[in-house]
Amino acid sequence: MNSYTIALAGNPNTGKSTLFNTLTGLRQHTGNWAGKTVVMAEGEFSRGNTTFRIIDLPGTYSLYSNSADEEVARDYIIFEQPDVTIVVLDATSLERNLNLALQVLEMTPRVVVCVNLIDEAKRLGIRIDLEKISQRLGVPCIAISARNHIGIENLLDQVEKVANGTIVPNPVQITYSDQIESKLAQLEPLIEKTLGSRFPTRWIALRLLDGDESLLRTLKKRMQEPATSSGKECLTHGQTVCH
Amino acid sequence: MPSISIPLSDALMGSHICLDRIDVQGILRRRLLDLGFVPGNIVEVMQKSPLGDPIAFRVNNTIIALRKEESSLIFGEYVGSDEK
Numbered sequence: 001m002n003s004y005t006i007a008l009a010g011n012p013n014t015g016k017s018t019l020f021n022t023l024t025g026l027r028q029h030t031g032n033w034a035g036k037t038v039v040m041a042e043g044e045f046s047r048g049n050t051t052f053r054i055i056d057l058p059g060t061y062s063l064y065s066n067s068a069d070e071e072v073a074r075d076y077i078i079f080e081q082p083d084v085t086i087v088v089l090d091a092t093s094l095e096r097n098l099n100l101a102l103q104v105l106e107m108t109p110r111v112v113v114c115v116n117l118i119d120e121a122k123r124l125g126i127r128i129d130l131e132k133i134s135q136r137l138g139v140p141c142i143a144i145s146a147r148n149h150i151g152i153e154n155l156l157d158q159v160e161k162v163a164n165g166t167i168v169p170n171p172v173q174i175t176y177s178d179q180i181e182s183k184l185a186q187l188e189p190l191i192e193k194t195l196g197s198r199f200p201t202r203w204i205a206l207r208l209l210d211g212d213e214s215l216l217r218t219l220k221k222r223m224q225e226p227a228t229s230s231g232k233e234c235l236t237h238g239q240t241v242c243h
Numbered sequence: 244m245p246s247i248s249i250p251l252s253d254a255l256m257g258s259h260i261c262l263d264r265i266d267v268q269g270i271l272r273r274r275l276l277d278l279g280f281v282p283g284n285i286v287e288v289m290q291k292s293p294l295g296d297p298i299a300f301r302v303n304n305t306i307i308a309l310r311k312e313e314s315s316l317i318f319g320e321y322v323g324s325d326e327k
Contacts, residue, residue: 061277062273065270066270093305096303096305
């Protein structure tokens with residue numbers, strides 16, 4: 001019996017919660033995470049021999065330290081390290097939505113991109129080349145309509161394959177200007193020495209260059225706590241610590 | 244006729260502006276970029292509120308209202324049929 005933790009990330013109003021409800025049926029409950037005022041819903045469902053614990057992160061346009069809900073979503077992906085993060089995109093507004101997708105891809109390779117509202121897009125005459133998106137992003141990309149239960153099985157197939165390692169995504173890496181890249185090259189070895197490989201080194205280096213003090217504070221706090229959960233182990237037994 | 248860059252706060256209602264510069268700083272800058280106020284993107288000036296501030300803009304198919312404090316720091320040029 002396998003058990004995996006899946007996080008749902010995406011812009012507000014892309015249908016994350018609809019997908020959440022579609023997947024979990026009536027078994028969802030909301031939980032208030034310690035020290036936060038933002039509510040994340042959590043639910044569970046089984047499929048074949050596999051149990052999925054699914055976390056509905058707050059809808060955000062970004063995953064930087066702009067607001068409490070963005071920090072909640074960011075901290076979950078970085079520190080709780082779900083087995084798979086599903087990035088839910090609104091098919092009718094891909095341009096803005098892909099901003100968040102790229103941010104998540106910088107944080108973790110274990111991502112499945114899910115283009116929701118595909119029926120709505122079709123109605124509007126929007127055609128989406130999933131294969132191309134998947135190729136360019138380097139992660140599986142599935143079209144669904146959470147409201148009308150289209151594509152859900154396909155989505156879960158891909159999620160399971162990424163969770164159990166059948167598919168190892170190779171996300172596109174954004175190359176920045178020479179100036180930023182040379183700073184990253186200086187920072188990354190130092191970060192790796194300090195934090196080990198528990199966290200995405202390049203992403204942390206980028207946040208440091210960004211002057212993200214809130215992330216630094218959170219990191220320090222996490223470092224002082226006894227290491228109860230080893231990030232890498234999440235991959236095998238799929239149990240993350242939640243407060 | 245070469246276009247000149249104007250702040251969004253001075254743009255005519257109904258016009259389309261191609262953004263070229265965002266001078267807002269800090270967290271708000273980040274947020275505006277996330278919402279699609281990026282150089283090269285086209286913004287439609289939708290509607291002024293009764294007192295003239297805030298102004299509603301359509302960006303990436305979403306309507307977003309900005310105060311003059313911010314919209315006066317976002318610059319761009321007229322594009323399309325509304326060109327002056």
